Each structure stands twice: as structure tokens, then as C-alpha cells.
Amino acid sequence: MAIRLHLDRMLHQRRMSLTELSDRMGISVADLTLLKTGQARAIRFTTLDGLCRELDCQPGELMAFDADEAEV
């Protein structure tokens, strides 16, 4: 998958742990880990909405498209 979620970076910038984010969003740590490690196949808009709200960021700051990965 060429889309990368920079969840680790945003959590570090906001001084927040994965567990705290999980508690705030009501999503399990296991599911957030799937997002963090790039194993998730799709993300709901409601989840993206929750991430942006809790991490106080824009969707564009959370994710990036890796053109090199897409070519492979």
C-alpha cells in the first residue's frame, strides 16, 4: 500500500500515547496499531475525523502517498 499514515510522528508531536488516543477515540489499541503499522486496508471517514480531532491536525498532515511504493 502506497498510502502511509504518520501516526507515530503525530502522537510524538502531541505528546500522546497510543493508549491515550485509543481511550479518547473509542478504538482499540490493536486497531490503531494496524493503522500505525500500515496493515490496515481502508480507513473510515469517521475514524479519520476522530484522528484529526484528537491529534488536532489536517488529514494531509496524517498521511502521505509514497510514489516509489506505488510503482512497485
Place this chain on the structure above:
Amino acid sequence: MRTLGPGSVSSFLKIALEVVHVALWVALGLLLLGAMLVLVFQPFVGSIFVLNLRDLGQSHLARVTVPPAMVALGMLGLAIYAAILVVVFNRLRRIFETLIAGDPFRPQNVARLQMIGVALIGLQLWSYVLSVLAHWTFPSMHASKGVAINPTAWFSILVVFVLAEVFREGARLRQDAELTI
């Protein structure tokens, strides 16, 4: 009518599957035991197996003495038929268990459905073998001169393989849904 839980279609099907599964195992056991007993006590049961069969060439019933070895072979043939049915119903029960658990679209069910399809093909082919053997054994008594193709059975087998592919796609969609956060 509800789809799951007490009083639902699934609960009736579950009972039916369990009953048929047990009945098949009992039938298989009895057939194997019977064949073994007939073979072991062959010298003593020579004149017991006399059948009254309607000869197609005549209007009256004819008495035919069936050798014990043929009886044993016939029982073994039916036992093989029952064994294949046991395989089919065993796989069907496993699929049904996943349905009861609320998660039927698993990759394992694709293989199970394919195995059911292969077993049904085996059943059809074996029934042709039994039919030909019956015709050889009782040529004037057996109406079918050879193999009677049953299109309905073959269409059903095709349906099973198509369902297997449907379940494959269902399993893929299930995995996508699981990995959608």
C-alpha cells in the same frame, strides 16, 4: 422467521444435519459390519439370499439366488456411497458451525465447499459404477442398461462450485472489512 437462534431456519437445519450425520455413520457401520459378517459366515448363509425379482422379459416374479460374495460386495459398494456422504455432511456441518458462530465467510469454507463438490462428483461416478455392476449381475432384472446421466445432479455440483467462488469473494470482502479501521 429468524435467521439465527431458537426457532429459526438455521436451528431446524442444524437438527436435520446432525440427524442425517448420525444416521449416515450408523448406516456405514451396519453396512461394513454386515459385509464382514456375510464374508466370514459365507459357507453357512449360501441359500439365505434369495430375491424375488420381476424379470423384465416375463410377467411373473423370478427367484434369484444371490451368492454371499455378491451380497458382501453390494454392501461394500453401498458403504463406499455412505462414506462419501459422510464426507459431504461432515464438511456441511463445519460450514454450518461457522454460520452459527456468525462468521461464515471464512477462507476454510471455500475449501470445504470445493471438497463437497468433488465428493458429489465421486458420488455420481460411483453410482454409475454400482449401476453397471447391478446390470451385469442381474441383466434381465435391471432396467437401466448402463449409466443413466442425471442432469439435475450435475447442475447441483456446478452450483456448489459456483458457491465456493462466491464464498471466496465473501472471505476477501470479510478480510477487507476486518482491516477497515
